[in-house]
Amino acid sequence: MNDSSTPSRTTASPRNAPGAPRPAFRRRALRVLALAGVLSATTLSALPPTAVAAARVPETYTLTIRHLDRQGAATDAYQTRVTGISGPGASEAVTPHDDSGTVTVRLPEGRYLLDSTVVGREEGSGTDWIVQPRLDLDRDTTVTVDARTTAPVDVRPQDPEARFLSRLGAVEVTHGGTTRFANVMAGPGLRVAHLGPDAEPGSVKEWFDTYWAGTTTDYALGYTFTSSRALTGLVRHPSPSSLAAVKVRRAAPDGDAGTAFASVQPSAGPTVGLVQPLRPLGTATVLVTPERGRWDVEYEGPSAPGETPNRYARNGFAVRAGATTTHTFDNAVFGPALDTAPGARPAGVRDGAALSLDVPLLADGEGHAPSAPRFRAATTTLHRDGVLIGTRRGAPGRGAFTTTPGAASYRLTATATRGDGAAPSGRVTAAWTFTSAATARPTALPLSTVRFTPVLGLDGTAPADDRMRVPVTVQGAAAGTGVRSLAVSVSTDNGTTWTRVPVADGRAAFRNPAAGRSVSLRAELTDTRGNTLTQTLTNAYRTR
Template sequence: MAHRTLYMSRKVALAAAFVVAAAAVVVVNGPAIAETAQPQGFTAPASPDGEVTLLTGDRVTIRSGRPEVRPGPGREGVAFSLRTDVTGDLHVVPADAQTDLTAGRLDPRLFDVSALIRDGYDDTAGPVTPLIVTYDGPATGIAGTSDARALPSVNGYAMTADKSANFLAGARTAGVAKVWLDGPVRSTLDHSVGQVGAPQAWQSGHTGRGTTVAVLDTGVDQTHPDLADAVVESRNFTDSDTDDDRVGHGTHVAATITGSGKYQGVAPDSKVLNGKVLDDRGSGRDSTVIAGMEWAAAAGADVINMSLGSSLPSDGTDLLSQAVDRLTADTGALFVVSAGNRGPAAGTIGSPAAASSALTVGSVDRTDALADSSSRGPRPGDGAVKPEITAPGVGIVAARARNGTIGEPVGDSHVALSGTSMAAPHVAGAAAILAGQHPDWTADRLKTALTGSAEPNPARTVHEQGSGRLDVARAVRQSVTASPAVLNFGTALWPHHDDAPIVRTVTYANHGSTAITLRVDGEARGVDGRPAPGMVTASPSEVTVPAGGQADVTITTTTALDTPDGGYSGAVVASGDGTSVRTPLTVTKEIESYDVKLAFIDGEGQPTTAYSYRFDNLDRRERLLSYETGGALELRLPKGRYFFEAFVGTQQHGGALTAFPEPELVVSGKTELVMDARRGKQAAITLDKPDAQPGDVLMAIEILTEWGYTNSVTFGPTFAVQPWEPSSTSRPGRARFTVEAKLAQPDGTGRFHGSPYQYNVLWRHDGGVPDDLHRTFTDRDFAEVRTVSAAQGPGAFGFRNYLAAGPLPLRVTEYYTPGVPWTSMLSEMDPDTMYQHTKLHTALPREFEAGAPPRTEKWNAAVFSPAFPMGNEMWNERNGDYVYTNIPMFTDQAADRIGSSGSDQARTTLSRDGVVLAQTEADGYVAGAVPADKGTYELRAEVTRSGMWELSTSITSTWTFTSEHAETPTALPLLAVRFAPVLDDRNRAHAGRPFVIPVYAQRNGSPTATGVRTPEIEVSYDDGKSWQRARVGKLGERWLALVEHPADAKFVSLRAKAQDADGNTVDETIIRAYGLK
């Protein structure tokens, strides 16, 4: 089979997993081991709901934390890997993409399903995926792409790929260097001019006259008085119909650089190039930003301000950073980039701020204190210093765009904003002043002049502030600059008793008319702030820099000193004759670490590149290596305990994956690990029914660390495709191996159509993977459930948990391992294409009792309608001033199930006082910002369906409710009226007879629905053309509706209105709620 689902709870997200597409519904049953022992407050973030088509044509759907993987046409035998990263994002990688991913030919973001949904690349965005393809040589076409835009700075093209095709197959052509996601870029939004010394520069006659600064942003309002005649050229790179600013961000940035009036900019006489690269929502893509960068550089901009960036950390090799570095080298333009607002965490510098040649800017307040939100270094990978400088970015007042929507108004024409977006234009303006003062200076000299003259905050490290806060007055006044702008001495490997000194050179240049003598001193401090005397030395310690000349000084770091291991940062300061030039530095004394060598052998005994691995530190929340970095075979790891996981792929059995888990690998010396697929063992299960064969197998090891929960998972159709090597290490009580299998009677075609039974088996082993992977069970070991799944129309074909299948109505006897939670599911699918039409599953996992008598369950029983499953989490909530709804619109009459369906048309609208606040073309889903004050809202969901569905062909539900600002996630007070008539297995009742319909209510986010008044029920026998009132009587917490079925009617439609004691209402209409016979 081709349609697979993996359950992932909202409390504990899955870690690395390889998945064979032929697997069925699999459930990681139960919480992590000894869940109460987890650190308080630890919860893995849940992936957002949505559907994404991967570059290979495979489709991934996430609903309520449950990911499904459906292979594209002709890809039913392809394996997949699933894992969650340390942020909680779910990554899904087809096995045939793994080699390209490991080799760096594919952008890992293309497989981060959570981020793709979150950033608007899901299937609701359209039928294409935006990409950037770069080339080693001349660009060539790729099948299935369109709308190509040349991007010369990265030797690539922006294009879109048809989601219905396997783009990856066409991209494996000569000359293609890498396929990138055309990723999201956003503005980095989270006293000042005088704070950075601009007035003193103006008094010296330096105002930026004769210079041009490009503002790549949301556009600029050229009608604002503060920007009169400032903009000399504009270009729109977005899909907006104007280069005007409809956000307010770009106008504010431009005015901070060159504004006039009361809130004067840093360089008031500079001119502006207006490059609109962010749309009217403040968002853009890599390709539009790169195109804007190329335009600005070609147009002769001296300085290019980019108050924008990505949310993910970068090591400086991403496309935007590459474009910055290449355009800087080619044109000499200085790119000033905001650091981002992902602080106070370290290592949060994103793209393009991570570019080596960019001048990256952090944010301080008016007292020079670092803003909490300002992103910090070091840069991932090489530990480079980022940001290199800071500037004011808190409460900055500048021009307000006439069509702007952001910020706190200050008077009628200005607005206050905060963030590194506001800090960057201060530095861009300062760079313009210097460029006007020194017309022959290019990017490197401008950058070093600004960083060298900055004012440091002694309470902050260079990874937080770079050289310090911008001081343009000093930059203008001083005649000496130092190159490079920062010094990175790298990492000295442990042990350190024999460390060789690490040497770098700083070149001091004097553009003045008199020689200057400088004393050069170096200092470094550890992460604890303690100084390390003697670690940094300068030779000579005094140097005279001739007028118009330069002088070199050798800077040496000595890590063999008796100082603690770890990171050190500091600065080299050259001072004298009223001059002070700072060069930040960083050096790392590696903590006790050892070489780790890896080898990967396939099932034929040959070395292979079809592998992946990771090391999770058991004591600290660190994943030192990830799937995308899989190429290195010789590693350097700190001493410690690790959960190690590796997979080796082979072509045996249609593409097997052998797992190599070690629950507690201790690295305390030189270590060598050999992953030989021939050592993998196959699990097996023996049952009373000798013809039972597995159709869905999950194998997992769960690890409880000192910081939370992680695991390793494989699943596929058989045991043969997922051998596991028994672990050589053990972690009793904190590691658990699980085998979960679904078995049924095969039909001889590789499927299980017509199977009268299905086993759902689970066994566990404490500590690690045992040597013996075979288990035997009898029917007495299981709980027995006799399921009856009704039909919604003729020709329907049902799958119980995607395994036992047949035409509906369908009867299957199911056996469950007792005492562990299970999620049950019914899907209506096309048996040939495996296209899923509807899905129905239990809202929460449930446990079955050992030795209990057999139970019978009815599934797919009409009426199919909106529901709020009993005891489940809030389906619809308000958090702060943001409302989110996700209503399952096609749930059967059971109170504890969730139902979804394909549809012809759908729309969900959220309104307040007649004003639409948010609207989607989706059934039951809408999200958007709402006013803070208390008000009455209307939520309306409409959906129609036809084709194979005879029932619930049209559902319209309207809710009214009151809501106001909520400090914590709060359930919206929504009601549902549910109908539970007794029907036959084809969801029909008798015509020409009286009929009683049990009715009950559900409340969103609550297991009970008390306080609901008796609903008003109406019935129609002509698909809603006419209605008649039903008699309704109360029976306990439910009601009974009495109707009279006409003899000639074919279907019954229902309409219900209900209200609770607080005045919240629901009005729902279901056309063709059930049939008549």
């Protein structure tokens, strides 16, 4: 980004050439833009007609804003926004401009947020961002936006070879229960300053995220501040030992080609993320600041032109200085996975006579749910007391049915065949049995899944003839102390014959077959209430 260009408040960065990291707004609805839209739409509730008729016309005042550059001269190279927060002017938002450098606008009385960017005229002269979080307009007022008051934002890694990529500064001001927001994207020459009186303690929250590309690793350096003022300058040169490493690995168990993309960004607040291309079996490493809180990783797999790419996400994970967090996407063993976070949506729901299933049937080896799973065929069926209620096709692990109110025994079966026609296939089946009756409100069905997580290479293989101790984890209704019995079986002939194997200390023990063979896995579970699961993963992984 050229420092002399006008800074952008709503710009997504273009994709760089293959092999280079690229900054970009996160995919989830461009959070910076979405947040700005939500906040600007937050207004006072409409008054009833009778109240409107009786309401007085609000007093208005003249706001004069003078803009000075770093030499103290009037400048027209500015962009100023005045946003109402509370009082009669709460719904106001204006961007006044006059080429003289002095602009006048008349506004209703109230509390406002003012932010202004002033851009130098010379190449590389940088950008000044001046924020007044508290502008109480209760009389004719003059404000001077003076670039000479700013101090540098100097956030960089201790890596002399690192190359600056992008930066986002954002401020959030809350007053009277209403929040307003402003942000700026600018190059390495950004300077910032607070303007005006202090706001209330803790009412001003500010973020600065800066991204750098190194020779062997990249950097996402983010900091958050909460106080009564906007920042005037920011200097941070974090040492490598004070940063946390986030590694993103791209698996290719089916021999996938093409380029995938991994993005790393903070979980909280507005942000710009760092996106890196990943070739098959590739790894991207980003050093991040623990001070920024929790972090997110998003992964987009390769796709042919016109096809919807498959995406995975791992959000809200903690990082620690000096430690490495590794996330592997799109690797075996593929199978059902449930969201175990508190308050997560249940996998199956009974609501009156309606019964529905929504289980990621083809989650990858770390349990990441795919947005567009690759499958050849998928069916979900429901039986009531042995009688078929219905069959749904085309969406792995999903189906909605209408049954009858009385209590009955149900069998719910979901099956999907992995692959896109070119890659080796694998079949995933989960069959649950339970008793259910009509409910007065949405009620979770007593469903469980079993996760198998062997250590595999990024090509989805394990060494031939190795003795395996595969972790086995129960999720859902039977998790914890809810298991009455659990049996695991293994097949090395594509599911034609099965051998029961021992499970001890949460691990299934068996020996891999010869090279070039596949291993299939089956779990048979009964919970303490008599509900059952039979889960079969055919061609779960291969040997090398």
